[in-house]
Amino acid sequence: MNPSPLSAPHLNPNLLGLMPSATLAINERSNELIAQGRTIFKLGLGQSPFPVPTVVVDALRAAAPEKDYLHVRGLRPLRETVTEFLHRRHGIERQRRQVLVGPGSKELIFLTQLAYAGELLVPSPSWVSYAPQARIIGRRVRWLPTDLAHDWKLRPETLEEHCHAAPGLPRLLILNYPGNPTGVSYTEDELAALAAVARRHQVLVVSDEIYADLDHSGRTASISHHYPEGTIVSTGLSKWCGAGGWRLGLFSFPEELEWLCAAMAVIGTETFTSVSTPIQYAAIRAFQGGPEIEQYVAACRNILGVLGRHSRSVLITAGCRLARLDGAFYLFPDFEPFREKLAARGVNGSAALAERLLQDTGVATIPGAAFGRPPGELNLRLSYVNFDGAAALAAVAAGEPVDEAFLRRHCPETLAAIDRMADWAVA
Numbered sequence: 001m002n003p004s005p006l007s008a009p010h011l012n013p014n015l016l017g018l019m020p021s022a023t024l025a026i027n028e029r030s031n032e033l034i035a036q037g038r039t040i041f042k043l044g045l046g047q048s049p050f051p052v053p054t055v056v057v058d059a060l061r062a063a064a065p066e067k068d069y070l071h072v073r074g075l076r077p078l079r080e081t082v083t084e085f086l087h088r089r090h091g092i093e094r095q096r097r098q099v100l101v102g103p104g105s106k107e108l109i110f111l112t113q114l115a116y117a118g119e120l121l122v123p124s125p126s127w128v129s130y131a132p133q134a135r136i137i138g139r140r141v142r143w144l145p146t147d148l149a150h151d152w153k154l155r156p157e158t159l160e161e162h163c164h165a166a167p168g169l170p171r172l173l174i175l176n177y178p179g180n181p182t183g184v185s186y187t188e189d190e191l192a193a194l195a196a197v198a199r200r201h202q203v204l205v206v207s208d209e210i211y212a213d214l215d216h217s218g219r220t221a222s223i224s225h226h227y228p229e230g231t232i233v234s235t236g237l238s239k240w241c242g243a244g245g246w247r248l249g250l251f252s253f254p255e256e257l258e259w260l261c262a263a264m265a266v267i268g269t270e271t272f273t274s275v276s277t278p279i280q281y282a283a284i285r286a287f288q289g290g291p292e293i294e295q296y297v298a299a300c301r302n303i304l305g306v307l308g309r310h311s312r313s314v315l316i317t318a319g320c321r322l323a324r325l326d327g328a329f330y331l332f333p334d335f336e337p338f339r340e341k342l343a344a345r346g347v348n349g350s351a352a353l354a355e356r357l358l359q360d361t362g363v364a365t366i367p368g369a370a371f372g373r374p375p376g377e378l379n380l381r382l383s384y385v386n387f388d389g390a391a392a393l394a395a396v397a398a399g400e401p402v403d404e405a406f407l408r409r410h411c412p413e414t415l416a417a418i419d420r421m422a423d424w425a426v427a
Contacts (some may be wrong), residue, residue, distance in 0.1 A: 014138050022128045022370035028197075030364045037163055041417035043382040046180060046330060049389030053296045056241065056286045063281035063318030072265050072276040074250070075082025078284050082250050085287040090212065090220045092233055100261055101280060103272050105210055105236045105249030108264070109174065109272075112206055112232065112251075113137050118170030121162065121203070123136070123154040124331065125371035125381075127180045143372050149392040151323040152182045156193040156332055163201035173198060175223060176208035178215055181371045182380035183308065185326035188221045192384040196224035203232045213240035213297055215327035216305030216403040217240075229256040239328070240297055241286050242389070246279050263397040292377075299396040304329050306402045311384050311418045318422035329385045332368070338425050342378065349375045361420040384418070387411040412423040 008248070019025070026044030030071045033040045040175035044121060051057075073079065079099035086092040102108040113120060122133040124143040134141045144162060146152045154175065163171065175194070178185040186194075198205050207223050212235065224231040236249035253261040267272075286293065308325050316322055321334040335353060347353050351366035358364050392410040400406055407415055 014136050018132060018135065022366050026364050026366055028089075031253065033358075033362075033364075035427065039362045040358075041363045041413060041420070042084060042386045042412075043319070043384065043417055044366055046047070046328075046383040047244050047385060048239055048300075048329075049385040049387055049388045050242040050247075050256055050284055050393060052241060052243045052295075053286070053293055055290070055292050056243070056282055059285035060282035063278040066277045066281055068277060070277055070280060072268040073097075073261075074099060074275065075277075076286060078280050081181070081284050081287045082252065083111050086252055088237070088289070090209070090222055090233075092222060092224050094233075094251065094252045095255060098255060098261055100251045100253070100264060100268075102249045102251065102268065103248040103277050104238070105208070105234045105251070105276050107247075108234065108249050108251045109206060109208070109270065110137075111132065111264045112260070113139055113172065115174055115260060115267060116170070116204060118172050118204065120371065121159070121171055121173040123152070123175070125152060125181050125326065125368060125379075126374050127176055127208075128366070128370050130174050131372065132254070140247065141385045148321060151184045152179070152332065153184060153186060153190065156190075156197045158205075159194060159197045160201075163197065163203065167201065170203070171203045172206065174205050174208055176210070177221075178211045181330050181366070181368075182323050182326060182332045183325045183328050183330045184323050184338075185215060186221060186223075188225065191221055191223040192226040192254075198223075198230060199227050201351060204260075206234055207231050208234045210234060210236055211328040213241050214301060214304060214329070216301050216308070216325070217327075218298075218301065219309040219326075224254075229254050232257065232260075237283060237286055238298070245264065246276075246282075248275055248279050248283055251303075265328070271341050295397075296393070299393050301327075303389075303392050303396065303401050303411075304384075307384055307387075307407055310404065310407055311382075311414070314418050314422050315425075319423050320422075320425060325384070329383055331382050331384065332371075333378055333382070333421075335380075335425060338348075339378060347378070350377055350380055351375060353378050354380050357421065357424060361417075361424050362421050363417045363420055363424075381415075382421075384414050386413050386417065 030040045030042045119140040122130045131141045233252040238244035315333050319337045352371045354365050354367040365380040365382045369375040
């Protein structure tokens with residue numbers, strides 16, 4: 001009997017074996033274990049712990065009656081404000097008409113891969129969804145090797161070697177900094193060197209700068225400063241503004257890539273139509289900045305920086321290996337020094353490492369293999385954001401210094417999780 005046309009064998013072959021996003025999967029599993037009565041420390045999902053700034057929430061409330069469909073590229077005043085924001089905050093020169101608003105930067109990255117017919121280049125490790133998106137579309141993915149000795153950064157000679165081996169091919173490089181999963185960023189000199197290779201080989205670059213405003217030192221390096229004609233800059237509200245669930249992302253294109261912006265906008269007309277109208281109006285207020293916004297972002301950076309450095313120090317003292325920490329809210333500890341001890345516990349790779357850690361300590365993390373690292377490595381990603389961000393911001397506003405005592409008062413679960421990891425590693 002022939003299989004029914006509605007049965008599983010007729011699934012798009014690109015989806016066969018594709019699993020849910022690792023970041024969302026670990027969050028769901030953590031919630032299930034908590035519902036069963038387990039004490040779970042949720043260091044898996046990378047979600048800002050801080051509330052959306054009050055002035056932005058007020059703007060959304062005021063915009064609630066706005067109900068009309070908007071232009072697929074986005075509300076004109078929002079695109080103008082984003083262009084001004086990129087210039088004011090990051091020194092990026094762009095035109096309003098080259099801004100595309102989407103339902104999250106994740107969707108815009110997917111549309112880029114759909115519209116641009118080239119192989120995808122991603123450093124290993126990189127965010128969990130870049131490569132699966134390419135697989136859904138049927139694009140070829142090339143993982144570019146990095147190493148801990150160079151803080152997991154893509155080296156220009158690595159990019160050159162890959163492009164030189166097969167010159168002339170269309171390629172898309174996604175570069176995320178400060179990075180998920182490592183928390184590492186690039187200097188202007190490092191970005192200039194990568195830009196020179198990208199320009200020489202005409203590589204299209206998506207500069208995923210969704211965490212740029214959470215650089216702990218407030219730095220504003222961007223590869224678009226060195227390769228403006230070939231770089232798309234990605235930003236949004238999810239990380240620095242605490243509005244992940246609002247689903248608003250933005251791409252800023254150079255004039256040379258207007259053809260790609262237009263193509264992606266056409267796809268948008270046939271898929272999401274336009275981003276939520278009230279949220280676009282509220283986003284104008286977010287990107288306008290001002291004292292309230294600047295104080296909010298500065299406090300978030302301060303808290304994340306102190307907490308991240310403390311967590312990193314505890315893990316290094318225990319014997320883990322870690323890269324430097326520049327921004328965002330991630331660490332990517334490597335447990336290689338414990339390989340022999342872990343092997344005796346049946347742990348021989350990152351998936352088993354994350355699972356055993358969860359079972360033994362209740363600390364939920366994500367294996368390094370989900371980010372493109374070889375599965376036999378002993379690394380994992382943790383997101384140090386399981387604390388009450390509203391209470392922490394209120395304490396800063398009340399004048400509390402952000403020091404270790406502050407962390408003990410306002411981030412106790414995070415500190416407990418890191419301590420459990422360290423104690424488990426050395427046990």
